[in-house]
Amino acid sequence: MEERLQKILAKAGIASRRGSEQLIRDGRITVNGRPITELGFKADPAKDTITFDGKPLTFEHKVYVLLNKPAGYVTTLADPQGRPIVSDLLQDFPERLFPVGRLDLDTEGALLMTNDGELGNTILHPRYEVKKTYEAWVAGFPSAKELGRLERGIEIDGVRTxxxxxxxxxxxKNQSLVEVIIHEGKKRQVRKMFQAIDHRVIHLKRTAYGKLRLGSLARGKYRILTINDLKKIFSQKIPFTIKNILA
Structure with missing residues (x-):
C-alpha cells in the first residue's frame, strides 16, 4: 500500500516524521534509484526500493527507552562541535534510536529515545497535549502573583504560552524549587518563562512525560519501557494511530 515517504521513513525508525521531511528535502532518500525531494511523494515499501544514504530501508523491532539525560549532552545524533551526544549513552542497542523532542545542553532529566518515528511524532503533536513535568530551581522567591502570570500564559518571543x-x-536560602507542568515544547521555554518574571532558572530537570515518571533512575542511565509505560504518557485520548501499539 502506498504511503507518504516521510511516514514510511518514520516507521522504519530513520527519524521522526518531521526529521524525515528534512532528509527528503536534503536529497538523502531515493525510490527505485531516483532521488526524491518532494514531500508529498508516495511509495509502497513492499514493492519499491527505498534507500537512505544509499542503504535500503529495513523495518526494525521497535525499542522504547527512558533515559535520564545528564547536563552537558546535546539532544541530537551528531554534533559538529564534538560535544557528547545522548546516543553515546545507549551504545548497547543495535537499533538507531533518536530522541523524542529535546532537552537543552544544560538541562537534565527524562528523555524518551526510540526508533519508532510514528510514536515519536504523535507524542510531539500538539493535538494530544502530552504533559511534560519539570522541576526548576529558580533565583529568589516568586510571588503568587508572578506565578499566576505563568499559569495563565505569558508572552515569550512574541508568542503567548x-x-x-x-x-x-x-x-x-535565596532560591525556590518549583514544579512546572506544560504541554508545549518551545525552545528553552521554562527558562524563558521564569526569565520573564525576573527569576532566573539555576537548574532544570524534566521529571515526567504524562504520568511516566523518571523516578529513581540514576543520571546517565536508562530503562526499557513496556507497553504499560507507554500508556502512561497519554491522558484520556490515546491516538488512534498508535492504538495497535498500545493494545
Missing amino acids: RPAQIRVLKRD
Whole structure:
C-alpha cells in the first residue's frame, strides 16, 4: 500500500516524521534509484526500493527507552562541535534510536529515545497535549502573583504560552524549587518563562512525560519501557494511530 515517504521513513525508525521531511528535502532518500525531494511523494515499501544514504530501508523491532539525560549532552545524533551526544549513552542497542523532542545542553532529566518515528511524532503533536513535568530551581522567591502570570500564559518571543500548572515545592536560602507542568515544547521555554518574571532558572530537570515518571533512575542511565509505560504518557485520548501499539 502506498504511503507518504516521510511516514514510511518514520516507521522504519530513520527519524521522526518531521526529521524525515528534512532528509527528503536534503536529497538523502531515493525510490527505485531516483532521488526524491518532494514531500508529498508516495511509495509502497513492499514493492519499491527505498534507500537512505544509499542503504535500503529495513523495518526494525521497535525499542522504547527512558533515559535520564545528564547536563552537558546535546539532544541530537551528531554534533559538529564534538560535544557528547545522548546516543553515546545507549551504545548497547543495535537499533538507531533518536530522541523524542529535546532537552537543552544544560538541562537534565527524562528523555524518551526510540526508533519508532510514528510514536515519536504523535507524542510531539500538539493535538494530544502530552504533559511534560519539570522541576526548576529558580533565583529568589516568586510571588503568587508572578506565578499566576505563568499559569495563565505569558508572552515569550512574541508568542503567548499556553496555560501551565505551577507549584512551589521548596524554598531554600535565596532560591525556590518549583514544579512546572506544560504541554508545549518551545525552545528553552521554562527558562524563558521564569526569565520573564525576573527569576532566573539555576537548574532544570524534566521529571515526567504524562504520568511516566523518571523516578529513581540514576543520571546517565536508562530503562526499557513496556507497553504499560507507554500508556502512561497519554491522558484520556490515546491516538488512534498508535492504538495497535498500545493494545
